Amino acid sequence: MSLVLHVDAGPWRAHQDLVVSGHQGIVPVAKGNGYGFGLGRLAAEATRMGLDLMAVGTAEEVPALRAAVAGQPGFQGDVVVLTPWRPDDPVADQVLHDPQVITTLSRVADVAAVARAHPGARVILEVLTSMSRYGMRPDEFAEAVAAAGPLEIVGWTIHLPMIGEHLGEATDLATAALAAHRAPLWVSHLSAGDLDRFRRTFDVPVRPRIGTELWLGAHGAMRYLASVQDVHEVTAGQQVGYWQRRAGRRHHHLAVVSGGTANGVAMQAPTAAATLRQVVQTLANGAMEAGRLALSPYSAGGHKLLFAEPPHMQASLLWVPSSVHVGDELEVTMRATTATPDQVILD
Incomplete structure (x- = not known):
């Protein structure tokens, strides 16, 4: 894991x-x-x-x-x-x-x-x-x-x-x-x-x-990958996670994936807000989190996934599509200056 x-x-x-x-x-x-x-x-x-x-x-x-x-x-x-x-x-x-x-x-x-x-x-x-x-x-x-x-x-x-x-x-x-x-x-x-x-x-x-x-500077030479450890089927309104948040009507599959705060997942410094785009992104992310819909750095099929709740120390709970299965590897967007991967593999 x-x-x-x-x-x-x-x-x-x-x-x-x-x-x-x-x-x-x-x-x-x-x-x-x-x-x-x-x-x-x-x-x-x-x-x-x-x-x-x-x-x-x-x-x-x-x-x-x-x-x-x-x-x-x-x-x-x-x-x-x-x-x-x-x-x-x-x-x-x-x-x-x-x-x-x-x-x-x-x-x-x-x-x-x-x-x-x-x-x-x-x-x-x-x-x-x-x-x-x-x-x-x-x-x-x-x-x-x-x-x-x-x-x-x-x-x-x-x-x-x-x-x-x-x-x-x-x-x-x-x-x-x-x-x-x-x-x-x-x-x-x-x-x-x-x-x-x-x-x-x-x-x-x-x-x-x-x-x-x-x-x-070697853009494209580095990839962070996390393994899917478990996937559970849930029903709308079902409570999940440490904080017992309820699943929404569109949330049917809950995945447990490797990577958490110990690895630097979703840990980042405050934005410099140096551009209009950064300001808009900060406002959009804040609005989503206020509605308990936090975008995660994990991706499946080219699309970012939502956290079911804030990441844990060494694992995260995500809402995933039915195409995600145990053993799959998900791409993770990491801020390099806060990332602490469990392994570094030179391919």
Whole structure:
């Protein structure tokens, strides 16, 4: 009983190789759930491509890249931790002793603290962008460099928003950073054209951080499939499930299928509502749920199926047509960044 991610390995790997060949100095990002593949799987792919560096989200994720997966050795190159170091984090402190780990620092006070406690540690300094997340302002750059003292500054990192034109912003920030200290520039979310112009502007190495495009860009190479475990005939008005909801007049077959909240089924972040279509979809889904008619991510015969009730931990109840039988496999539309399949199979 499992929800399985099937990956067409040939096209998936061909896409990875194409992205890597087109981005000099690429920093592959593998964090969280590993974009649905798992951190170990992505580490194995980075090793296959001969990459010398990977990025993870938190210090806790470093061991997952080092661990062997399916008989393949773990990643042996450098690992940069993207979430900035903060005091009183024992795991973040521990990886500072690893010469192959690069720690992100985003506050002058933290730069000074790490310099005192861990001289010689390798660090990257983060600048504050219009994202308004982590980072230091340009008027803090010189102070941060001075506070770094015995630290090895590997570079400056510029984390930009995902939408909009930000080449000018990146250029201004990079210019200010290099005036304080010359080091490689690490950037994210610049278009290919803007990245090329950015490279030509500066005479230091530029390293693009790339995750989604690298791992999920091979559209059609990935399929999530769930098995049908049981099918029950029901009558109109019959109560079913944990919440004893009544079957409607059109509901005659109730299926128990693999996959639930533990796998990330129907788990998603709030929509950005960046387009009219997204707004309309959000309103439509809300109206359906208010009427206890929640559309599920499972499909049969090319049509989405309705949940009979909210998904359970490892199984879901669906209203299905009579053509669905025990042992069938249903397509599941999953958000890769929240998906945790029971198995990942490279076909």
